[in-house]
Each structure stands twice: as C-alpha cells, then as structure tokens.
Amino acid sequence: MSTAKLIFTPLSYTGWGSLSQLIPEVEKHSPKKILVVTDPMLEKIGLTKRVTDPLEKSGYDVTVYTDVVPEPPLAIGEKLVSFTRDGGYDMVVGVGGGSALDLAKLAAVLCVHEGAAADYLNLSGTKQVTQKGLPKILIPTTAGTGSEVTNISVLSLETTKDVVTHDYLLADAAIVDPELTVSVPAKVTAATGIDALTHAVEAYISVNASPVTDGLALQAIRLIGRSIRKAVEDGSNQQARIDMSNGSYIAGLAFFNAGVAGVHALAYPLGGQFHISHGESNAVLLPYVMGYIRKSCQTKMADILNALGGNSNYLSDEEASYKCVEELERIVKDVGIPSTLAGFNIPESALESLTKDGVQQKRILARSPLPLGEVDIRNIYRSAFE
Ligand code: NAD
The missing domain is CATH 3.40.50.1970 (Rossmann fold)
Structure with a gap:
C-alpha cells in the first residue's frame, strides 16, 4: 500500500x-x-x-x-x-x-x-x-x-x-x-493548449500518479482532446474556450500532485538555450518522448488514446500505445506546431548542450516510468531532429 x-x-x-x-x-x-x-x-x-x-x-x-x-x-x-x-x-x-x-x-x-x-x-x-x-x-x-x-x-x-x-x-x-x-491568438492557444495536454499526459504516466490524479488527468485529456483544434481554429468558440480553461485547470491539479516527467525535463533546455516558448518546447518533444518511453506504460497509453477520442477496443496495449503516439503527433501537427527541432531552426550541433542541460533535470526525470539517463536523453533529442 x-x-x-x-x-x-x-x-x-x-x-x-x-x-x-x-x-x-x-x-x-x-x-x-x-x-x-x-x-x-x-x-x-x-x-x-x-x-x-x-x-x-x-x-x-x-x-x-x-x-x-x-x-x-x-x-x-x-x-x-x-x-x-x-x-x-x-x-x-x-x-x-x-x-x-x-x-x-x-x-x-x-x-x-x-x-x-x-x-x-x-x-x-x-x-x-x-x-x-x-x-x-x-x-x-x-x-x-x-x-x-x-x-x-x-x-x-x-x-x-x-x-x-x-x-x-x-x-x-x-x-x-x-x-x-477569448483574445488569445491562435499560435498561443496552440502552444498553451499542448502545454496543458502535456501536463495531463505526463501526470497520468508519472510514477507518482494515484487513482485520484489519474481521474483528473484523463478528464483533462478528454476536454483538451475534443476542443484544442476548435479553439485554435476559432478563438471565439465559447464551448472550446470553456473546455480548454477547465482542461488546463484540471491538468494543473493533476500534475501538481503527480508531477511531470521526461517531456518537461527535455523541454526546459529548449526554452533556456533557444528561447522557444514553454508550450512549443513541450509540443515538439511530446510525441518523441512518449514514443521512446512507450513500452514502459502501454496500458496507460491505451487509456490516453481512448480519452483523446480514439478506440483501443480490439487492439493490444502495444498496438494502442503506437496509435496513441500517432494521435499526439497528429494533434501537434493539426494545431500548426513544427514537428521537429529543425522546424525551430535548432542546429544539430546543439545536441550535446541540450543533452547536458536535460540530464540536470533529475527531480523531473525521476517521475518518468522509464528511467531516462544521458544516453536516452541524447537519443530522444536526436530522434526529434530527424
Ligand atoms: P505567457 O504568460 O508567456 O504568455 C504568452 C503570450 O500570450 C504573451 O505575449 C501574453 O501577453 C499573451 N497573452 C496571454 N493572455 C492573453 C490573452 N488573454 N489575450 C491575448 N494575449 C494573451 O504564456 P504561458 O504559456 O501562459 O506561460 C508560460 C510560462 O509559464 C513559462 O515561463 C513557463 O515555464 C511557465 N509555467 C509555469 C507553470 C507553473 O506551474 N507555475 C507550469 C507550466 C509553465
């Protein structure tokens, strides 16, 4: 217990x-x-x-x-x-x-x-x-x-x-x-919305997750999943704005209690070294980190897929976890955020400095269901350049 x-x-x-x-x-x-x-x-x-x-x-x-x-x-x-x-x-x-x-x-x-x-x-x-x-x-x-x-x-x-x-x-x-x-521009709506989604996803797979934070995280994923594209497309869509605000708030409660993990740990150096906004840093890395740690949390990723409106029925957890990564990739693309580090003009020569700073985020990395060391961090950044 x-x-x-x-x-x-x-x-x-x-x-x-x-x-x-x-x-x-x-x-x-x-x-x-x-x-x-x-x-x-x-x-x-x-x-x-x-x-x-x-x-x-x-x-x-x-x-x-x-x-x-x-x-x-x-x-x-x-x-x-x-x-x-x-x-x-x-x-x-x-x-x-x-x-x-x-x-x-x-x-x-x-x-x-x-x-x-x-x-x-x-x-x-x-x-x-x-x-x-x-x-x-x-x-x-x-x-x-x-x-x-x-x-x-x-x-x-x-x-x-x-x-x-x-x-x-x-x-x-x-x-x-x-x-x-309502006045938040589309680009900021996209970046901040993916930030909230990342909070919920990382809280759900965190090693510190509990049944209480799981309930919050899944509800946040549902609200954000159904409304993020609508809020970006039409900022005056009242229901989409309500869902996004509630989703962000609930995701906040979830991650404050369960913590965030690898996506945030690797996103901080992108913000620090290249001044990419927090939301965009999380967004570009979300599919890569989730793809990398997929095997350590397949059942939870099947739940995330369902909360995002997908359907894991008739799929093994492994199949559902792949689909979950695809769905996260699709959302990031649909809201108009570049899907590679090159898309933010980050040179591949930054790989070592990003890795060095990523490794420092030990407190955050400790919540990843797959322990992430220096080699893993370098691998994830490298994959995000390709
Ligand atoms: P932000 O506060 O930097 O705002 C981004 C832009 O949106 C700004 O130009 C701002 O003027 C504009 N903006 C904000 N509200 C607007 C509105 N209603 N209408 C028009 N424009 C508006 O962005 P953010 O993503 O909300 O915050 C990012 C910061 O929060 C980062 O420093 C990040 O590290 C931090 N953060 C903190 C926590 C926490 O728990 N304390 C969690 C995640 C991120």
Whole structure:
C-alpha cells in the first residue's frame, strides 16, 4: 500500500463570468494597497482593466506592474521582488499567462524574505522559503500552465530553467474565467493548449500518479482532446474556450500532485538555450518522448488514446500505445506546431548542450516510468531532429 499526498488548494472559481468573484475574495483579506502583476500586452488590449476597474471602484489603492516578459528571466523576477518589498503592498493579484502568474506568486512570497530570488532556486539556491508572504489571487488569461493551482514559479536562466517551489507559493484563490482567454491568438492557444495536454499526459504516466490524479488527468485529456483544434481554429468558440480553461485547470491539479516527467525535463533546455516558448518546447518533444518511453506504460497509453477520442477496443496495449503516439503527433501537427527541432531552426550541433542541460533535470526525470539517463536523453533529442 502506498500513500498519495494530495493538495487541492487553492480555493478556486471556474466558469464563464467567474471573474465576478474577484471582489468578494479580495475583501476577505481587507487589503489597502494591491499590486496587480500583468504583462504589457494585456494592459494594451484592455484585459488588465477587467481586473483593475472593479478593484478601483471598490476603493482599493491599485498599482499595475507590467514589466513582465514571456518565459521571464531571473533578473525580471529579482526586479519585481524588490519592487514589491519597497512598495508596502498588502496583496498581490496576478493576471495573465503563466509568466505573469509565476512572477506574481514569487513576489508575494519572496518580498517578505531576505536575499535574492536566486537564493531560493531549486537547483542552485541555498535558502529555504519560510513564510507565506502576502495574500495572492491568480487569474489566468491563457489555458495552459495551470500556474494558478501550483506551488511553482518558473524562471529562465542563461541556458535552462529553474524553479522556486514551496506550498507558500499556492494562491489564496484562483479565478479561472474562460472569457479572459477569448483574445488569445491562435499560435498561443496552440502552444498553451499542448502545454496543458502535456501536463495531463505526463501526470497520468508519472510514477507518482494515484487513482485520484489519474481521474483528473484523463478528464483533462478528454476536454483538451475534443476542443484544442476548435479553439485554435476559432478563438471565439465559447464551448472550446470553456473546455480548454477547465482542461488546463484540471491538468494543473493533476500534475501538481503527480508531477511531470521526461517531456518537461527535455523541454526546459529548449526554452533556456533557444528561447522557444514553454508550450512549443513541450509540443515538439511530446510525441518523441512518449514514443521512446512507450513500452514502459502501454496500458496507460491505451487509456490516453481512448480519452483523446480514439478506440483501443480490439487492439493490444502495444498496438494502442503506437496509435496513441500517432494521435499526439497528429494533434501537434493539426494545431500548426513544427514537428521537429529543425522546424525551430535548432542546429544539430546543439545536441550535446541540450543533452547536458536535460540530464540536470533529475527531480523531473525521476517521475518518468522509464528511467531516462544521458544516453536516452541524447537519443530522444536526436530522434526529434530527424
Ligand atoms: P505567457 O504568460 O508567456 O504568455 C504568452 C503570450 O500570450 C504573451 O505575449 C501574453 O501577453 C499573451 N497573452 C496571454 N493572455 C492573453 C490573452 N488573454 N489575450 C491575448 N494575449 C494573451 O504564456 P504561458 O504559456 O501562459 O506561460 C508560460 C510560462 O509559464 C513559462 O515561463 C513557463 O515555464 C511557465 N509555467 C509555469 C507553470 C507553473 O506551474 N507555475 C507550469 C507550466 C509553465
């Protein structure tokens, strides 16, 4: 018998129009000065105002911080932490994709800690998070990362990525309103949607999966599988946006509890070395990693095939696992993401540096059902060039 530790905080609101829960949630903390962390694009298209207008109308002193870039480098995180420390805020609201949400939770927690954000990194840091920090509400505007329900903040380093992770980074409330995702461009809808699908697939095959996370992961795969193409083709398709937001949120719960594995471990160096977005890095590697580890999780891959709308009846698990890889390949292609590393202009000469950084991701690799060492990692990257 094994014990599964499951954390299903934060308190969450999901559904079209759920942003209406913002003010009641803010009121619970009686803040005076609220820092809203967002990105310049969301400010420009007026999405940030959807959050700041009701806050200001309710009498709160609101500061909008927009110095957020996609896949934020450590330096951007350091700057925001200092800004938050100096500003005397008593609440942080993050509104945006994973980049803005990750920085919002980082700042809310590290503003009450000493030292630099670098000191708290998982791989190279030396300090531990010890205090909860400011209350934080996270409002995703992409359907992808699940950051609104995880205890992780991802930061880009020179050649790879690292995380600050602690349960104090969990939001006090998550508001997952699919209406906020309608303006996401098709390319970002595709990349973030495959990110969410990867979370669910990797949580399902993770060595840390439990019957509870399995149920979440399969439901996320169903919702995303039936709607990702529709959301990319027509961003105004309300049902597709609802499915994608729910799928991303549920996949977040699944992977936060079961972990992600080989796809993410190998994707981080693509983001770090070639600045490929997190979603696209996962997307291009998903079929190759799943093809490589297929034999270690054939029955689960048959389940994934079924959740994606395929049919494993009359197939052996081995046959179904091949079909599952084909279906994942098809989805990545249908949403318009290049299917090889060459498609992202990555030269084959990068094979060794990618492998070297991939091997470092030991914490993530440990959840792969097929142990992945240096030779395996090199083989997978090599296959993704062909
Ligand atoms: P993102 O936040 O970088 O946003 C991508 C682009 O989409 C940006 O240009 C942004 O302005 C735009 N955008 C966002 N919402 C929009 C909207 N509603 N309308 C129009 N444009 C919009 O992308 P992301 O994929 O959501 O986040 C990626 C980051 O999240 C990476 O740093 C990744 O490592 C991290 N991540 C974190 C977790 C976690 O658990 N914390 C999990 C996975 C990924």
